[in-house]
Amino acid sequence: MWERIKHIFLKESIQIRRDRRMLMIIFVAPLLQLVLLGYAATMDINRIPTAVLDFSKTQESRELISLFRNSGRFTINHIPESQKELVELLDQGKIWVGIEIENDFVKEMKKGKTVPIQILIDGTNSNTAGVVSGYINQLLFSYNKKISQDKLQKKLAQGLLSGQVQPVKILNLENQARAWYNPELKSRDYNLPGVLALILMITTMMLTSMAIVREKEIGTIEQLMVTPIKTTELILGKVIPFALIGFIDVVLVTSVAVLWFKIPFRGSFFLLFLSVGVYLLTTIGIGLFFSTLSRTQQQSMMLTFFFVMPAIILSGFMFPIANMPRLIQYLSFANPLRYFLVIVRGIFLKGSSFRVLWDQILPLGIIGVIVLILSTARFKKKIG
Amino acid sequence: MLEILNLLKQYGSLVAVDYLNLKIEKGEMAGLVGPDGAGKTTLMRILSAILPPTSGSARVAGYDIIRDAEKLKEKIGYMPQRFGLYEDLTVLENLNFFSELYQLSKKQKDEKYKEVFNFSQLEPFKDFLAGNLSGGMKQKLALSCVLLHTPEVLLLDEPTRGVDPLSRRDFWRILFEQQKRGITIFISTSYMDEAERCQKVAFLDKGRLIAYGTPKKLKEIMNEFLYEISCDKTREAKSVLEKVDGISGISIFGEKIHFTLREEKLLANIKNKLKDTGVEILNLRRIEPSLEDIFIFLKQDKIEIRNG
CATH class of the missing domain: 3.40.50.300 (P-loop containing nucleotide triphosphate hydrolases)
Structure with missing residues (x-):
């Protein structure tokens, strides 16, 4: 049995080695994707084009504006004269944020009243709008805090000088949230391990389904079928090379992620390889299943595509699963990417151990075994 | 086996x-x-x-x-x-x-x-x-x-x-x-x-x-006489032959026509008919059937023969 598997494996390896374009897909494409996504797949927004319409023109208002400028997030590149001009800039897409500070800004503030400042955000892209509005709230919150502390201190100082007030301890409750595992909340750290999961899925699934369908297409499978080779030998010999390619891709992608993008790797390589092995059972199993459904390489490629797109969207790669409708949440339990994302992110960022991740690895393994059994059963040494 | x-x-x-x-x-x-x-x-x-x-x-x-x-x-x-x-x-x-x-x-x-x-x-x-x-x-x-x-x-x-x-x-x-x-x-x-x-x-x-x-046995299946004719107007000749009683199989092999005849004496009649339509016969002879003739003959007559 192993002799035959070995020789199918060898045959497959020779064929892959001779196929230049195949080599590109296997080794260059993942790196390219990683680099592209590494630079592009970030939700941190910087250099937000901003316009300020300052009617107040006081020291206080300038202080507020410089707070925006110094945050590093906002680039104030327009100073419109009127509200109409501000709206125009927003319409034309020249700015994402417009800040309008009223004439009576300081007067109202001194009275201790709530001072509204108007902020307009371009909501065409709801994601960025949400992030931007979060930044603004943070800035205004710290500005408020600063002002009220200043006031309090002034009052206290006056009282102490006149001897009217006893010094009191100021009880200052402060909410200090600290993000663990990814203290700077860098979205790249969160996304790149996910990209590894995507690349692995697409590469191994597509390679597996196409390699088998290719033999159908060019007719070599007919010659294989009349040999006494067993179905399992044929399948194993054909998919083991792709599993190996998967592992090589893991090493490549992880190296670039850690050495170039400085993504932390806190877990164990052994656990990563173990879980990649389990994950590959599912991706290769599904690829194999698609190959039994298709007659041409185009068909198998389309099937892979139709699977991968929803698999990514329903995996928690971009949108949290907890926010999805209940039915879709149940559906996502069948999605191998869902588990593997938790596993790689855990291993990379948290250094999670097997004890923490076993409840993700186990369902992944169950899915893998099921699809492998299903597709092997469908794979017949028969024509048509 | x-x-x-x-x-x-x-x-x-x-x-x-x-x-x-x-x-x-x-x-x-x-x-x-x-x-x-x-x-x-x-x-x-x-x-x-x-x-x-x-x-x-x-x-x-x-x-x-x-x-x-x-x-x-x-x-x-x-x-x-x-x-x-x-x-x-x-x-x-x-x-x-x-x-x-x-x-x-x-x-x-x-x-x-x-x-x-x-x-x-x-x-x-x-x-x-x-x-x-x-x-x-x-x-x-x-x-x-x-x-x-x-x-x-x-x-x-x-x-x-x-x-x-x-x-x-x-x-x-x-x-x-x-x-x-x-x-x-x-x-x-x-x-x-x-x-x-x-x-x-x-x-x-x-x-x-x-x-x-x-192959020998298959050729014996054909109990009719096979002729090969070459003439100047192959297509006209074919349409003439199609109307003759006693001809069971006609097929064109390039410039030549093969046809089978039940009785040899019908041949004179065929020659005359071709001449009447203005077809000049270059060569007309009886030939040994090839497997191809047999196959066409069998197909046309839809005879079912189980042999061997």
């Missing part, structure tokens, strides 16, 4: 193989002849146990095609119509791959390679990619690969289709050598000259076996 019993293969409403019965003895070379779409490939695939029949059964090399499919595969060599080897592997890599699938020992391998290189003359090309070989060489390589495990029965599906005449002759030389060693060969072809070389010929039309026997 090969026995087919009431074999039926349907694709939906299409009948590809129609209750076929056939027997080929050990060491015989039998040809399967029929037009495209007659069911030749379907039959070959069923006999190689890679296509399940709708009903009926067959035994090849002593094994049932359904129950003992895997054991049967060790005893047969099957060459599909399409080149079934890997074009991106070299000649030697292809041979190695298939000898491993059949689990030949090192010694068996050496012996077999010597043998196949001897008859195929492919040794100087052993490091060429199979895809770069000529059509004739490809077929010789494919034949080599299916002979590696010393099969008892060879099933060849139009192996010489699209191959040049010289390579075809070469290929047949190899087949005769194999037959001398006692291998039973069932070969489908659309070349009648190839069919004439077989000991037995099976005519297949629309999935039905319309005749089976030695």
Whole structure:
């Protein structure tokens, strides 16, 4: 049995080695994707084009504006004269944020009243709008805090000088949230391990389904079928090379992620390889299943595509699963990417151990075994 | 060696193989002849146990095609119509791959390679990619690969289709050598000259076996007189002949027309009729029927003959 598997494996390896374009897909494409996504797949927004319409023109208002400028997030590149001009800039897409500070800004503030400042955000892209509005709230919150502390201190100082007030301890409750595992909340750290999961899925699934369908297409499978080779030998010999390619891709992608993008790797390589092995059972199993459904390489490629797109969207790669409708949440339990994302992110960022991740690895393994059994059963040494 | 019993293969409403019965003895070379779409490939695939029949059964090399499919595969060599080897592997890599699938020992391998290189003359090309070989060489390589495990029965599906005449002759030389060693060969072809070389010929039309026997015996089926006529206006002559009573089969072979006649004395009548329409007869003679004539004759008359 192993002799035959070995020789199918060898045959497959020779064929892959001779196929230049195949080599590109296997080794260059993942790196390219990683680099592209590494630079592009970030939700941190910087250099937000901003316009300020300052009617107040006081020291206080300038202080507020410089707070925006110094945050590093906002680039104030327009100073419109009127509200109409501000709206125009927003319409034309020249700015994402417009800040309008009223004439009576300081007067109202001194009275201790709530001072509204108007902020307009371009909501065409709801994601960025949400992030931007979060930044603004943070800035205004710290500005408020600063002002009220200043006031309090002034009052206290006056009282102490006149001897009217006893010094009191100021009880200052402060909410200090600290993000663990990814203290700077860098979205790249969160996304790149996910990209590894995507690349692995697409590469191994597509390679597996196409390699088998290719033999159908060019007719070599007919010659294989009349040999006494067993179905399992044929399948194993054909998919083991792709599993190996998967592992090589893991090493490549992880190296670039850690050495170039400085993504932390806190877990164990052994656990990563173990879980990649389990994950590959599912991706290769599904690829194999698609190959039994298709007659041409185009068909198998389309099937892979139709699977991968929803698999990514329903995996928690971009949108949290907890926010999805209940039915879709149940559906996502069948999605191998869902588990593997938790596993790689855990291993990379948290250094999670097997004890923490076993409840993700186990369902992944169950899915893998099921699809492998299903597709092997469908794979017949028969024509048509 | 090969026995087919009431074999039926349907694709939906299409009948590809129609209750076929056939027997080929050990060491015989039998040809399967029929037009495209007659069911030749379907039959070959069923006999190689890679296509399940709708009903009926067959035994090849002593094994049932359904129950003992895997054991049967060790005893047969099957060459599909399409080149079934890997074009991106070299000649030697292809041979190695298939000898491993059949689990030949090192010694068996050496012996077999010597043998196949001897008859195929492919040794100087052993490091060429199979895809770069000529059509004739490809077929010789494919034949080599299916002979590696010393099969008892060879099933060849139009192996010489699209191959040049010289390579075809070469290929047949190899087949005769194999037959001398006692291998039973069932070969489908659309070349009648190839069919004439077989000991037995099976005519297949629309999935039905319309005749089976030695070429000589098949020619005796035709109890009519076959004439060949060449004239200046082939098409006009054909339409005249079609109206003559007593002519049962007319077919055009290039510039010549073949027709069969029930009685020899009708010939004078035909000559006159042709002259009346202004057709000049260049040559008119009685000929021995070829297998092709027989096949057309059988098809036209829809006579069912079970023989052999």
